[in-house]
Amino acid sequence: MINEAALLESKTLRDSALERTEVLDRVKALSLLPDGMHVTTAMVATYFQVGIKAIRSLVVDHRAELEANGYRVLTGSELSSFKELSGIQSRTASLALFSRRAVLNVAMLLRDSEVARQVRTYLLDMEYIARTQPVDNSVHSDAASLDDRIDQRITHVLGRTVVPMFNALIETSSEHRQELIALRTGVQRIERRLRQHNARLHRLEGPREDRPLAGVMASLDAMNGAEFEEHVAELLRRDGCTAVVVRGGHGDRGVDITGRTAAGRHLVVQCKRFAPYVSVTSPDVQKFLGAAKVLHNAEVALYVATCPFTRDALNIAADGGITAVARTLLEAWASGTTLDVLG
Numbered sequence: 001m002i003n004e005a006a007l008l009e010s011k012t013l014r015d016s017a018l019e020r021t022e023v024l025d026r027v028k029a030l031s032l033l034p035d036g037m038h039v040t041t042a043m044v045a046t047y048f049q050v051g052i053k054a055i056r057s058l059v060v061d062h063r064a065e066l067e068a069n070g071y072r073v074l075t076g077s078e079l080s081s082f083k084e085l086s087g088i089q090s091r092t093a094s095l096a097l098f099s100r101r102a103v104l105n106v107a108m109l110l111r112d113s114e115v116a117r118q119v120r121t122y123l124l125d126m127e128y129i130a131r132t133q134p135v136d137n138s139v140h141s142d143a144a145s146l147d148d149r150i151d152q153r154i155t156h157v158l159g160r161t162v163v164p165m166f167n168a169l170i171e172t173s174s175e176h177r178q179e180l181i182a183l184r185t186g187v188q189r190i191e192r193r194l195r196q197h198n199a200r201l202h203r204l205e206g207p208r209e210d211r212p213l214a215g216v217m218a219s220l221d222a223m224n225g226a227e228f229e230e231h232v233a234e235l236l237r238r239d240g241c242t243a244v245v246v247r248g249g250h251g252d253r254g255v256d257i258t259g260r261t262a263a264g265r266h267l268v269v270q271c272k273r274f275a276p277y278v279s280v281t282s283p284d285v286q287k288f289l290g291a292a293k294v295l296h297n298a299e300v301a302l303y304v305a306t307c308p309f310t311r312d313a314l315n316i317a318a319d320g321g322i323t324a325v326a327r328t329l330l331e332a333w334a335s336g337t338t339l340d341v342l343g
Contacts, residue, residue, distance in 0.1 A: 008120075011065060014108045018069060021100040023122045028115055029331070030103060031221045031276055035085065038097040042277035044106060048113040052277075055106065059096070062109055070099025216331050220306055221276065228273040229256050232304050235333060239342045241267060254291025255298075261342050265299040268292045274307040276327060282312040289320040300341055304330060 024030045030047055032039055041059075045052045059066060074082050075094045082095070098106070107119035169180050223231060229246050236244050240262030247258060257269035270288045272280060285303060292301035303309075303317060304325040317324040323341045325333065333339055 008109065008111065014065075014105065017108070017123045018101055018104060020123060021104050023119055024100060024104055024107070027118045027122055029217050030100065031218045032100075033097075034222045035082075036222075038099060039103060041096045041098070042275070044098050044103055046276045047103065048106070048110055048115045050110065050113050054110070054112070058106060058109055062105075065109075066098075066102050066105055069105045070102040071105075072097055216334050217276075217306070217327065220273070220330070220334065223273060225271070225273050228306070229271045231334075232269060232271050233257055233259075236267070236269070236342070239338050241342060253295050254288065255296060258296070261300055263343060266297065267300045267302070267342075268296045268298040269302045269304060272303070272305040272307070274305055276307050278307045280305050280307060280309045280313050280324075280326075282310060282316050285309070285313045285316045285320070285322060285324075289316065289322055292322065293320065302339075302341070306330065 024047075028047065030039065031043060033043075039047070041055050042052055045055045048055075059071065063071070073094050073096045079093075079095055082097075104119070107113075107116045108123070110116040167184070169176075220228065220231065233244050233246050236257065236259055242260045242262075244257060244259035247253075247256060254270075255268040256271045257267075259267045259269075261267050268291075270292075272284070274280070280303065288301070288303055292298040301322045302325055303322055305327065307327055309317070309324050309326050314324055316322075323339070325339070329339075
């Protein structure tokens with residue numbers, strides 16, 4: 001089986017796997033810009049949980065390879081047209097964009113990222129199946145289950161037929177006893193590796209509580225502020241809240257949504273649709289804390305954001321009785337998980 005080091009070092013191997021961009025969302029949801037095709041450098045850094053400098057350094061070292069797979073830098077009229085079509089706001093004179101293929105390329109080059117390592121692991125398993133268990137293209141949709149059955153049949157044959165055969169030969173042969181023992185050991189090693197590989201694929205393909213659902217955050221990131229507030233209001237209603245009113249805009253007295261929890265407690269919500277690489281800061285939370293507790297006398301206060309919170313912001317929220325619904329929790333909530341505080 002191809003190892004991870006070979007993938008990191010061999011451009012030929014990387015090129016052979018670049019069509020498998022679906023693995024990105026299987027490992028972790030990749031949020032796209034509103035055009036549905038690209039991400040920025042900061043968004044790539046957020047996906048791989050590394051600093052922006054690490055991505056920029058990678059681009060410097062592998063620019064030609066990345067450009068061949070969809071990386072490009074927009075300037076001038078091309079940048080203006082892209083901003084107009086996509087609706088993004090940026091005052092920079094240039095904008096670097098990565099296609100999904102280029103993001104997968106980054107995953108195969110980025111060493112110091114656990115997310116990138118998981119993507120490579122997934123790719124290696126898929127590559128192993130493609131190389132060792134070819135199937136008819138006409139039944140491609142059933143490839144995974146067919147490969148699984150083939151692996152199990154091979155394992156069954158090795159364990160129930162080949163190994164016992166070697167055992168019998170070893171018992172009756174004296175001249176080639178050592179060679180037969182060595183061959184049996186090799187067969188048993190192959191059997192163990194097949195079992196481990198099959199179990200590994202089941203773990204990767206099966207449902208995982210820690211793996212976010214693909215596309216959930218992408219759809220939220222594509223919303224404007226008003227749409228996001230309405231969406232949060234619908235989530236509140238879904239979870240049993242009543243009298244939910246969206247108040248975003250002038251005269252909202254520092255909150256975007258008001259209502260009652262399922263238990264009848266007075267609820268206020270602040271919604272922030274920030275880029276995923278921006279963080280909610282302590283002044284943001286302090287401002288909302290004053291509005292929620294002083295102006296609205298809220299019993300339950302939610303600060304819902306499409307981005308992370310700084311550590312200081314989380315501490316202030318906890319001390320002030322504010323429930324911080326950061327990007328990860330928001331994804332779970334939008335995917336069907338209920339928030340206990342709304343009960």
